[in-house]
Every structure is written in structure tokens, then in C-alpha cells.
Amino acid sequence: MPWRGPEYPGELPTLGWQILDWFGEMLAAPDRAWFEPLVLTREQAQFVLDFYVIDPRTGRRRYRRGVLSRPKGWGKSPILAAIACAEALAPVVPDGWDAHGEPVGRPWSDLRTPWVQIAAVSEDQTKNAWSPLLDMLREGPVLGAYPGLEPMETFVALPKGRIEPVTSSASSREGNRPVFALLDQTEEWKPGNGGVRLAAVMRRNLGKTNGTSIEAPNAYVPGDESVAESSAEYWLRIKEGRAKDDGLLYDHREWPAETDMSDRDSLIAGLAVAYGDSAAPAGGWVDLERIAAEVWDPATDPQDARRYYGNQITHASDQWISQPEWSGCANAAKIVADGDVITLGFDGSRKRNRGVTDATALVGCRVSDGHLFVLGCWEQPDGPAGENWSVPVPEVLATVAEAFARYRVVGFFADPAKWEGHVADWEAQWGAGLTVKATVNHPIEWWMTGGRSILIVRALEKFHSAVVERELTHDGSSVLARHALNARRRTSKSGLQIAKEHPDSPRKIDAIVASVLAWQARLDAVAKGAAVPQEPAMGWTF
Incomplete structure (x- = not known):
């Protein structure tokens, strides 16, 4: 096989090589005028290799869930249909190591009756994978190799077990014991059509058998609360270290943010x-x-x-900043050095009596080029770890102090809600030395609520324009991106403002609010000439 060789990093053992060999030996390429063995592209094969990785510490499969997100026509349905066939018949269950230290597998039928489900929210959607699956089985050598295999129109009878399409309600799925499930087009699985509940039920059922699942979505619409969106948010939690379990393989590719459809x-x-x-x-x-x-x-x-x-x-219909707009401003290669002239933005929170506690965020902005970077973001953890959680105030205060020690801070705007005492302390300690001040009496205090709506609207307009026109860059932080894309437009008497989708939403926006404050402070600093290189003040090192 052309993709097999030393170029594959192979840092972790995988049963994927055996599965790829099984595809070529047993399955027919679908939708062909004559028989051809199933051979995957390198990219498709890489997903198989990754999905069947074995954790060398435990000897078990590394991933219990997978997401394969690609554009329409890429070939998601055939590859996932092939994986469904393999889960039903091939040696996909880890069974120790051979004499060379390579993993070996055995079929599910050695352990239990294989039950494989191909699920969607409509019958038409199940055909995406069901039709190529039937072709692979009916036209391939697999029929002769597995006596008792009967691919019928409505289900596939296995020598032991079955493969079936699933379109019924979630309640009728409760209690089933599948070993593998394909969840197709999960961008369309939403609360209103029962898709979210169906996904939850199927995953519970898979937990009973130590089974696995793969989703095959196209790009989702943010705010639809689809299964695909939920899985993407889970992946972000894993990347940010906020998830207790990291057994999700998330494989998503999209065209670059700067793609111009008119060119x-x-x-x-x-x-x-x-x-x-x-x-x-x-x-x-x-x-x-x-x-x-x-x-x-x-x-x-x-x-x-x-x-x-x-x-x-x-973006969602009421989203303030779209994903292409935000990702188009990312520049992780920029480094903010100690002693650089910066401004700071802060948005804080405290523990709520009810609901989800908002985040607390501190964001910096380099004055010379408008580069935003996250200095800290403190969020309530998911699950039991988040119960009775409150913001670690000493850690926040230490991070603010460290920013003043490392950089030349010329402006600091902070929304003081629930942090009034600390903001007053910051003003007493650093306010006199700031080049730009929120007001004469309160150099740091910059309210994002109340009677300052006109100033808030103007600051939001300036920030949004800077994003759209790519006048700013940011560090590519996934936390900052998530908060930016969570912000929703809200119309007020003074103009357009932003908010969470609803007050108790767990989707936070505090880091982007802090960014708006840092950017406004930066604009004020530029107007006062702070972007012009200056000699270091006493006590500063560069």
C-alpha cells in the first residue's frame, strides 16, 4: 500500500494497518462498473490508523469516539461504511502483542454478538453510508470468506449479529448493546428533531459494551446546538485542558480563512x-x-x-464575529517580549448563587502593532469539579501584578463589576503611572454596563471593524476564539452591543470583552503617542 512506510511517524501502536489490509482483501470499492478492491487515499487511511491507535500503557483502544469532518463529496460515507464492516467482522478488538511487539486483534464475535448501527435523523441520510456498505459487501470477497453473511436491503445478517440502519426515535434505542455506531451528518442532529437525545442514548449503549462511535458531519452552524457543535466544543475543552477524559479523535479540515470565493x-x-x-x-x-x-x-x-x-x-444568524473573520486575524508566530509596551483589558466575575459562573479574563494588547494575547482566563470547570467553584482571586491578582512587572503597561481598562475593591487597589498602585486613563478620577475603571452605553457601542464598533479589516492580530488562543464566537449581537437604544446567548448560558464571552477593553486602551495609547519607541523608564529592563 502506497501510504505504508517509514514516513508514518508510528509513535503509538495501531491496529489500523491490519484494518487497512482487511479492507483491500475483503471489500469492494463501491459504485464501480466492475470489481475493484477498496483502497483508501492517504488521508482516509491516516484517519483509520489514528482511530485504531492502542494505548501502550493499557493495551486498549485510545479513542472511544471519533469525528471525521470534511466537505461534501470528500468520501466520508464510504470510508465510514468500510469501518462499520470492519467493526462487524474484522479483528478490531485489541488482544495483546505479537513476538515483534506489534498489536494484534480479534473480532467482536469472539467476545459478544456484534451489533453495528448506522444512524441518522432521516432515512435519506442513512443511505449515504448504507448504499456503499451494501456494495462493499455484495461485490467483495468478504461474502465467500464469512459464511452466513447476507447483505439485505434493510439490514445485514452477520454470521453472528447484524448491521442495521437506525432512524427511529431515541426512546426505542434505549437498552440496545451495539459495539459500533456511525452517526451521519450530525450537524443536522438537533434538539428539535430528536438528534441530540438519540446521540446521548446511543453513546450510553456503547458504554455498556466498550464500543466506539464515529460522527461524519459537514461544518455545523454555531448556535444550532447540534451534536456536531457539541462534539467540537468537547474537543476545545480537551485542547484547553478542561476535560476529564480525552478519548475523542477530532479530525476536521476546512479551507483557509482568507479564501476569496469571488477570486x-x-x-x-x-x-x-x-x-x-x-x-x-x-x-x-x-x-x-x-x-x-x-x-x-x-x-x-x-x-x-x-x-x-x-x-x-x-456564524450563527446573530453572531457578532464570524469564525473566518476571527481566524483570519490569528498570528501565533508573534511573540510579545518582556518590556514591550502594552495595554491591558480585564473582565471579571465571581461565584453566582445560581447558574454558571462567568469567566474572568485578562488580555494584553501590544501597542506597536495591535497584537492581542491572553494572559489568563479562569473558567468554572465542567462536571463535579465545578461545584462550589469560585474564581481563584489570589491567582488573578498575581497575574495582573506579573503583567506590570514583565511589560511596560501604559493603559489598563477593567470592567469593575464585582471587582470594585480590587480595581480600586490597582488604581492606587499603578494608576498614576499609566499614560492613558479611563477617567481623571478612575484611570482603570471602565464600566461595560450602565449609563456608558454610547461609549460601549463605540468601543465595540472599533473592535469589530479592526477584526473585519484585519487591523489587529491575536495569538490564536482557543479560549479567546471560543469566547469571540460565543458573543451575540444585541440591539440597544444606543446601538449594537454584545451578550451571551442568554444570561445563564455556559458559553462565555468574558475574554472577548477583555480584548475589547485592551483594544480601546491601545487606541487611546496610540492617540497619545505611546506607540512611538521611548527610552526605558527607571526600573524597566528591555
């Missing part, structure tokens, strides 16, 4: 990234010129084009 070269280049080696220039089957024609078709909504062909997560 042919930019569009084709973006599509080539999104489709990878499924695209014709890379030896695949997707005609990028044809996809470009679909994008340009007047009947294609631009947001639909971004979602389905670019696999780009864009």
Missing part, C-alpha cells in the same frame, strides 16, 4: 486544501472546477457554499 485562484486553492487528496489534482475524484461552478451558481447561498464545499464553520 478563481483563491477559490481553487481553498478547495484544494479542503478536499486534500480526494481532489483530482492530487489523484482523487473531486473535480475542483466543477465545485467552483457550484459555488458561483447564483442559486447557491454563499454561507451554504462555505459550509458544504469549504467545510468552513461560519
Whole structure:
């Protein structure tokens, strides 16, 4: 197989090589005029290798859940149909190590009756994977190798067990004991159509058998509360170290944020990234010129084009900043050095009597180039660890003090809500030395509520324009991105403001509020000439 060799890092053992071999030996490529063995692209094969990684410490599968998110036509359904066949018949259960230290597996049928489910919220959606699955089994050598295998229209009878499509209500799924489930098009699995409940029930059932599942979404719409959105948020929690379990393999690819759909070269280049080696220039089957024609078709909504062909997560109808806008400003390569001239923005919270405690965030902005960076963000942990949680005030105060010690802070705007005493202490300690001040009497106190609505609206407008026009950059922090994309537009008498989707929402926006304050302080600092290089003041080292 062309993808197999020393170039694969192979840092962790995987049963994936055996599964790939089994595909080629047993399954037929679907939708062919004559028989061809199933051979995956390198990119598809990599997902299989990753999904079947073995944890060398425990000898068990590393991942209990997977997400494979790619654009329409990339080939998600065939590869996942093949994995469903493997879970039903192939040696996918870890069974120790061979003489060379390589993992070996055995089929589920050695342990229990294999029960594999292909689920969607509608019958039409199940056909995406069901039709290629039947082709693979009916046309491949697998029929002769497994006596008793009968691929029928409505289910597949296994020598022991069955594969079935699932479109019924979640209540009828409770109590089942599958070993594998494919959840197709989970961007459409929402509370209103029972998809969220169905996913929860199926995962509980898989927990009984130590089974696994894979989702196959296109890009979701933020705010739809879909299963795909929930899985993406879970992945963010894992990346940020906020999750207790990290057994999710999340494989998502979209075209670059700077892709310009009106420019042919930019569009084709973006599509080539999104489709990878499924695209014709890379030896695949997707005609990028044809996809470009679909994008340009007047009947294609631009947001639909971004979602389905670019696999780009864009924005909810009331979202303040879109994902492409925000990611287009990311520049993780920029380093803010000790002694750089910066401004600070702070948005704080304290423990709530009810609901989810808001986050507390401190964000810096380099005055010379408008680069935002997160100095600290303190959030209530998920689950039991979050019970009775409160903001670690000493840690927050230490982080503020460290910022003043490391950098040359010329402005510091803080929303003082529930932090009035600490803001007063900061003003007493550092207020006199700041170049820019919120007010004459209160150099740091900058209320984001109350009678200052006109100033708030103006600050938000300036920040939003800076994002859209790419006048600022940020450090690419996933926390900052999450808070930015959680912010929702809200109309007031004074103009447009931002808020959470509802007051008790767990989706926080505090880090982006702190960014707005840091950016406003930076604008005021630039107006006072603070961006011009100066000799170090006494006590500062550069």
C-alpha cells in the first residue's frame, strides 16, 4: 500500500494497518462498473490508523469516539461504511502483542454478538453510508470468506449479529448493546428533531459494551446546538485542558480563512486544501472546477457554499464575529517580549448563587502593532469539579501584578463589576503611572454596563471593524476564539452591543470583552503617542 512506510511517524501502536489490509482483501470499492478492491487515499487511511491507535500503557483502544469532518463529496460515507464492516467482522478488538511487539486483534464475535448501527435523523441520510456498505459487501470477497453473511436491503445478517440502519426515535434505542455506531451528518442532529437525545442514548449503549462511535458531519452552524457543535466544543475543552477524559479523535479540515470565493485562484486553492487528496489534482475524484461552478451558481447561498464545499464553520444568524473573520486575524508566530509596551483589558466575575459562573479574563494588547494575547482566563470547570467553584482571586491578582512587572503597561481598562475593591487597589498602585486613563478620577475603571452605553457601542464598533479589516492580530488562543464566537449581537437604544446567548448560558464571552477593553486602551495609547519607541523608564529592563 502506497501510504505504508517509514514516513508514518508510528509513535503509538495501531491496529489500523491490519484494518487497512482487511479492507483491500475483503471489500469492494463501491459504485464501480466492475470489481475493484477498496483502497483508501492517504488521508482516509491516516484517519483509520489514528482511530485504531492502542494505548501502550493499557493495551486498549485510545479513542472511544471519533469525528471525521470534511466537505461534501470528500468520501466520508464510504470510508465510514468500510469501518462499520470492519467493526462487524474484522479483528478490531485489541488482544495483546505479537513476538515483534506489534498489536494484534480479534473480532467482536469472539467476545459478544456484534451489533453495528448506522444512524441518522432521516432515512435519506442513512443511505449515504448504507448504499456503499451494501456494495462493499455484495461485490467483495468478504461474502465467500464469512459464511452466513447476507447483505439485505434493510439490514445485514452477520454470521453472528447484524448491521442495521437506525432512524427511529431515541426512546426505542434505549437498552440496545451495539459495539459500533456511525452517526451521519450530525450537524443536522438537533434538539428539535430528536438528534441530540438519540446521540446521548446511543453513546450510553456503547458504554455498556466498550464500543466506539464515529460522527461524519459537514461544518455545523454555531448556535444550532447540534451534536456536531457539541462534539467540537468537547474537543476545545480537551485542547484547553478542561476535560476529564480525552478519548475523542477530532479530525476536521476546512479551507483557509482568507479564501476569496469571488477570486478563481483563491477559490481553487481553498478547495484544494479542503478536499486534500480526494481532489483530482492530487489523484482523487473531486473535480475542483466543477465545485467552483457550484459555488458561483447564483442559486447557491454563499454561507451554504462555505459550509458544504469549504467545510468552513461560519456564524450563527446573530453572531457578532464570524469564525473566518476571527481566524483570519490569528498570528501565533508573534511573540510579545518582556518590556514591550502594552495595554491591558480585564473582565471579571465571581461565584453566582445560581447558574454558571462567568469567566474572568485578562488580555494584553501590544501597542506597536495591535497584537492581542491572553494572559489568563479562569473558567468554572465542567462536571463535579465545578461545584462550589469560585474564581481563584489570589491567582488573578498575581497575574495582573506579573503583567506590570514583565511589560511596560501604559493603559489598563477593567470592567469593575464585582471587582470594585480590587480595581480600586490597582488604581492606587499603578494608576498614576499609566499614560492613558479611563477617567481623571478612575484611570482603570471602565464600566461595560450602565449609563456608558454610547461609549460601549463605540468601543465595540472599533473592535469589530479592526477584526473585519484585519487591523489587529491575536495569538490564536482557543479560549479567546471560543469566547469571540460565543458573543451575540444585541440591539440597544444606543446601538449594537454584545451578550451571551442568554444570561445563564455556559458559553462565555468574558475574554472577548477583555480584548475589547485592551483594544480601546491601545487606541487611546496610540492617540497619545505611546506607540512611538521611548527610552526605558527607571526600573524597566528591555
